[in-house]
Amino acid sequence: MVVIGTAIYMLGNLGILPGDYIIYLELIVWVVGILSITYILSILVKRRLSNTVGVDNASSLSFIIRVVGYALAIAGFLAAFRVSLGAALAAGGFAGLVLGLASQDVLSNVFGGIMLLFSRPYKVGQRITVSTWQYGMDFPTYPPKYFSNDFLIPGYTGTVKDITLLYTVIETDEMVELRIPNSIMIQAAIFVHDKTWRRKVRTRYEISKDLDPDLVIERIEKGLSDMEGLIQPPIVRVLEATQTTFVLGIDVVSSSIYEEPVRSDVIRRVNKIIKGINQTEKVKQAG
Template identity: 35%
Template sequence: MPRHKNSTQSLNVNWKRTVIWMIALIILGVFLTILLSPNSGLLKTVPTGFKDIFRLIIVLVIGALVTTFFERHIFRLSVDRLGSQSATSIRYAARLMIYIIIALSALGAVGVGLTSVVFGGAFLTVIIGLAGQTMFSNLIAGIWIIVFHPFQVGEFITFITWQYPVLMPSFPHESLKPMYTGYVKDINLMYTLIETQEGYPQVIPNGILVQAAIENRSSTVMHTARIRFDVSYDVEAAVLIDRLRERLQPSLAHSWVVTPQVMVADLYPTSYSVLIKVQTDERDDDVRSAVLMEASKVLASLKVHSLS
């Protein structure tokens, strides 16, 4: 109850700050309208050649203030009120509209007619041509992510993409997928912010995520964890596999409910590779640690037995 009360008080304080900011912006807009009047305002004394530049600077400054206001106040309130999924869509649409308005206002400030910009064939031609460029492809990809929801803010995902390759292992094991894993923190116009398992923020262009294979690990519970390690020929493979199957039986000490699959995966000149597949709902790192701990005990007992 106290926690709910504190959150309500915090929300009320944020709303008060938001109202104050909105009133301040309205007053600033009225003041600048009077100040920049071409007949009686500040622009009356500015040379004709510099009026467009002066208006452009003013528009960009006001646009930066409005953007900062929305980022710090309105967007935070939308998360508190609507939840992460709806808030992400609203934030994206609001950001897109704000930047479009700023761009059109900047063009109008330098004397470009808004009607010809919006409805002219040249405008559509430019947009279609620029859509293939990196910046606009990320923008369009962001719209695709918001509309089709391959993942949402707060979900734990893994994406696989050829643009960010990983180094191959130095030993002849299976090839590794170029996977990157983390929690989705934000989806903006150009990038998606992902917090990695190590806690570092990772900024990925939306265009890359649209082309990537995405594993949404928040939507599935049970999955297969693969653990592979090499064993010397000093330990007999059949004996090791039988002991591992006995040791890895489902119990209170293990998170899996089905006996893991244990098999020989490959042979090398001096060793062989053991592959263990576990059906579990825990993180792969935790399962790998538990399995390797049990395997180390089995290997230690077999080596002691062979020495005796």
């Protein structure tokens, strides 16, 4: 860009390029050069400073550099045409009205990104769930909820990878990149999972009515007491009963931000406990 700018300046002084064209060429060089330098600098800051100041701070600094770059490009554009402050404000008011109506969604995403930068409801690297009415979900009518009788939160869960001018980039738990506009993120309900490194996991388990529920509950609580990462003693309750089974709710508070590994461990342990009780009952009946 420096070489091109120098060449344009020399050609203008030599009279090869008409003066009317020089300002336009210089303006193109300025805008393209500033945006290119801004982009490269923001990428370098994000990559080089991530290990020093943290991924979140490096991403925020990269975002600020991009905003400053766009501001400098616009300022250079106005200065090239020698637009005064008063004229710029007057023209900006009219242009802002027209452009605001024409590009309302784009501008709302940009300002949404700036608000996210200062409010920081979540950070790059955090695992979050985004629940918003703009992106609806269809759920099966039967069974509506398998592991909870209380509620089901519709949302998208994943790890925040980047916050750009227009989008928040999330890598979902299925390892798919999801880009949500910043204007949506400002309005959404955000569940930050790793704010506190613990999770209450409820597991539903059905047992036969032939078994004594008090005995089963006692055995399960004892069998789960040595689980890895257990923060509180497990609690087992009878949630409901069908014609042939009791439905148990097994609540475990574990030092994890993921439900599936904890629930898997609970199910495997409870399955062994129930098998042991059934075998004992068969031996008693045979004797």
